[in-house]
Amino acid sequence: MTQAKPRSPKTSRKGKATGKSTGENRAVGFPEGLTEQDLLNSYRQMVLVRKTDERVWMMNRQGKVPIAASCQGHEAAQLGSLLAAQQDGDCFLFPYYRDLAIKMMVGLSPTQVMLSFMGKVGEPYSGARQFPLQGADLEHRVIQISNVVGAGLTQAVGYALGCRMLGDDTVVLAYLGDGATSQGETHEAMNFAGVHRLPVVFVCENNRYAISVPQSLQMAITDVASRAEGYGFPGVVVDGMDLVQSYQATREGIKHARSQGPVFLEMKVERLMPHTTDDDDRRYRGDDEVEQARLRDPLVTFPAYLKEQGILTDQEAEEINAEAQRAVNEATDVAEAASPPDASDMLSHVYAP
Amino acid sequence: MPLKSVIEAVREAMLEEMRRDEKVFVMGEDVGLRGGVFLATQGFLEEFGQARALDTPLAEASIMGIALGAAFRGLRPIPEVEFADFVWPSVNQLIGEAARVCYGTNGALSVPMVVRIPYGGGIRGGLFHSQNVEAYFCHTPGLKVIAPATPYDAKGLLKSAIRDDNPVVFLEHKKTYRLVRGEVPEEEYLLPIGKADVKRAGDNVTVVSYGLMLHYCLEAAEVVAAEGIDVEVVDLRTLKPLDKETVVESVKKTAKLLIVHEDNLTGGVGAEVAALVADEAFEYLDGPITRLCGPDVPTMPFAQPLEDAYMPNTEKVAEALRKLAAY
Numbered sequence: 284m285t286q287a288k289p290r291s292p293k294t295s296r297k298g299k300a301t302g303k304s305t306g307e308n309r310a311v312g313f314p315e316g317l318t319e320q321d322l323l324n325s326y327r328q329m330v331l332v333r334k335t336d337e338r339v340w341m342m343n344r345q346g347k348v349p350i351a352a353s354c355q356g357h358e359a360a361q362l363g364s365l366l367a368a369q370q371d372g373d374c375f376l377f378p379y380y381r382d383l384a385i386k387m388m389v390g391l392s393p394t395q396v397m398l399s400f401m402g403k404v405g406e407p408y409s410g411a412r413q414f415p416l417q418g419a420d421l422e423h424r425v426i427q428i429s430n431v432v433g434a435g436l437t438q439a440v441g442y443a444l445g446c447r448m449l450g451d452d453t454v455v456l457a458y459l460g461d462g463a464t465s466q467g468e469t470h471e472a473m474n475f476a477g478v479h480r481l482p483v484v485f486v487c488e489n490n491r492y493a494i495s496v497p498q499s500l501q502m503a504i505t506d507v508a509s510r511a512e513g514y515g516f517p518g519v520v521v522d523g524m525d526l527v528q529s530y531q532a533t534r535e536g537i538k539h540a541r542s543q544g545p546v547f548l549e550m551k552v553e554r555l556m557p558h559t560t561d562d563d564d565r566r567y568r569g570d571d572e573v574e575q576a577r578l579r580d581p582l583v584t585f586p587a588y589l590k591e592q593g594i595l596t597d598q599e600a601e602e603i604n605a606e607a608q609r610a611v612n613e614a615t616d617v618a619e620a621a622s623p624p625d626a627s628d629m630l631s632h633v634y635a636p
Numbered sequence: 637m638p639l640k641s642v643i644e645a646v647r648e649a650m651l652e653e654m655r656r657d658e659k660v661f662v663m664g665e666d667v668g669l670r671g672g673v674f675l676a677t678q679g680f681l682e683e684f685g686q687a688r689a690l691d692t693p694l695a696e697a698s699i700m701g702i703a704l705g706a707a708f709r710g711l712r713p714i715p716e717v718e719f720a721d722f723v724w725p726s727v728n729q730l731i732g733e734a735a736r737v738c739y740g741t742n743g744a745l746s747v748p749m750v751v752r753i754p755y756g757g758g759i760r761g762g763l764f765h766s767q768n769v770e771a772y773f774c775h776t777p778g779l780k781v782i783a784p785a786t787p788y789d790a791k792g793l794l795k796s797a798i799r800d801d802n803p804v805v806f807l808e809h810k811k812t813y814r815l816v817r818g819e820v821p822e823e824e825y826l827l828p829i830g831k832a833d834v835k836r837a838g839d840n841v842t843v844v845s846y847g848l849m850l851h852y853c854l855e856a857a858e859v860v861a862a863e864g865i866d867v868e869v870v871d872l873r874t875l876k877p878l879d880k881e882t883v884v885e886s887v888k889k890t891a892k893l894l895i896v897h898e899d900n901l902t903g904g905v906g907a908e909v910a911a912l913v914a915d916e917a918f919e920y921l922d923g924p925i926t927r928l929c930g931p932d933v934p935t936m937p938f939a940q941p942l943e944d945a946y947m948p949n950t951e952k953v954a955e956a957l958r959k960l961a962a963y
């Protein structure tokens with residue numbers, strides 16, 4: 284494989300919202316902190332997540348998966364931010380329900396993920412008490428208690444407060460959608476984080492929809508990142524369809540959070556699927572809008588970028604896809620054969636001992 | 637033994653636990669510099685510093701959510717809700733989230749948190765400084781709810797609550813804070829959560845109560861004792877989980893049950909106690925299970941006669957006891 288060519292950075296909108304940047308100079312060249320191996324690995328993850336996402340959607344139609352929220356279109360933002368967190372090595376994550384790529388790639392196997400979607404024994408987050416991949420995966424430092432939009436944010440900030448009290452160096456990444464920015468609790472969380480300059484990176488995956496409600500009915504501003512200024516910390520607009528930019532913004536965000544306090548990253552993304560398997564988005568948006576969005580699908584643009592950089596060949600891409608498909612098929616078989624929980628589980632763990 | 641007030645007992649319990657365990661900390665509005673609006677945390681800022689006597693922004697949802705997050709990290713927060721009436725903005729975090737954490741994570745996470753809530757009326761607090769909020773929390777699996785009546789119980793139970801790994805709602809009746817004094821031992825002690833206490837033994841009628849009303853029940857028991865009615869007064873102390881055994885045993889002995897609480901009648905703790913006794917001591921009953929509770933109006937009103945009309949008191953309890961004893 285040839286050495287990656289210098290990448291001409293896209294025009295960055297960083298800092299535009301508040302006029303501040305998170306303070307790192309962005310050298311022209313191979314994306315700072317990244318190796319070819321990182322990028323290839325992210326591509327592998329992206330493919331595996333997409334195949335999983337497509338599979339659970341299909342299994343929902345077969346009546347085997349009760350509900351799924353697709354992350355299609357959000358993969359670059361999620362995996363870019365996750366890569367930065369993993370490189371940092373001391374991050375704790377509070378994702379939300381659309382963060383399949385994050386929850387899977389922190390270290391769950393495809394089988395664990397399929398067990399979760401099917402509600403079988405071995406479900407890693409809640410013992411199949413909750414919607415898929417919701418509860419806690421403490422082994423991988425992930426908590427998402429709730430479906431209540433915005434409810435995890437004060438908890439994430441409290442976690443960061445706890446870390447500070449105990450002298451940890453941990454940075455907390457708190458994920459939310461654009462709709463979640465309207466919640467009063469989101470305000471309270473950001474305000475508290477700002478007052479105490481806590482090490483929190485808020486990552487907003489702005490897909491411009493909250494189920495059917497468009498951004499224009501959610502807020503009176505273009506970039507929700509501009510709110511950060513009102514809490515006394517920087518807000519940054521990021522092209523969340525671009526894994527490298529998502530990575531870089533998160534990497535800088537983590538550094539900033541650890542040394543100076545919170546950051547708000549607004550990752551502009553596309554939701555390529557209906558809100559969940561229960562939604563029909565033709566009721567509120569046109570096919571052409573989704574078709575346009577698909578042109579920017581990270582599963583199209585990212586491999587194209589990698590090929591252009593000489594990091595990935597067509598053949599390798601094919602192998603990666605075939606391998607992911609095999610893994611998902613196997614995981615599906617295992618999960619289908621697995622047992623559901625015993626009904627007696629229903630009464631356990633109401634209280635801690 | 638020295639005599640202490642309820643608020644002194646509450647303060648001492650926290651002080652001792654914070655000295656014992658660095659992970660315990662208080663947070664809330666005015667808990668630091670001012671030492672709490674009721675002075676429950678007076679001197680904490682000086683002794684423990686800002687981080688452990690944390691003055692928060694005026695935002696209850698975040699007080700609760702941040703406490704929850706800190707608990708996830710292994711701390712043992714004691715968030716204070718300044719008045720029960722202001723707990724509502726935080727119930728999403730308390731009822732919606734905290735109560736579901738252990739269950740919803742298959743036991744992987746627990747919430748060692750004590751939510752201290754000054755509550756209750758009879759203090760001319762009107763609709764927004766008098767509320768009784770216990771029923772909402774008692775309905776919620778995953779929470780424990782404690783409502784002590786005496787300084788001794790307040791201290792022993794609060795210390796146990798702080799050491800418990802579950803979210804505990806700790807209700808302190810505001811009127812008892814300085815009004816009720818009692819003996820509190822110098823040496824350390826803990827009281828078990830989930831255990832009622834027979835505060836007065838008697839043979840003719842059982843009265844079950846908690847909080848401020850417990851004292852009215854004790855007074856009323858003395859009043860009717862002079863008339864030959866021997867009343868057993870059971871102080872629930874913990875509202876969830878209920879000490880079924882103590883209640884049922886008492887009713888089996890007396891065959892008559894009066895339940896007294898300040899909270900509204902409908903769907904209150906008394907309804908649960910009544911159902912319990914109907915289930916488990918039906919054949920022993922020798923009179924109707926009777927409830928003397930706050931009427932079903934939103935809260936006790938401000939004007940004195942209106943507030944008096946709302947509040948159960950010694951005379952009303954005595955009257956209810958006479959009626960029941962007559963069966």
Ligand SMILES: Cc1ncc(C[n+]2csc(CCOP(=O)(O)OP(=O)(O)O)c2C)c(N)n1
Pocket residue numbers: 381430431432433459460461462463464488490492493494554558
């Ligand atoms: C408090 C609350 N209200 C309503 C809902 C129902 N609901 C679930 S997701 C959602 C939209 C959220 O949109 P956004 O935050 O933009 O995230 P996205 O789904 O677009 O990723 C709504 C209204 C909920 N789960 N919680």
Ligand SMILES: [Mg+2]
Pocket residue numbers: 460461462488489490491492493494
């Ligand atoms: Mg959205």
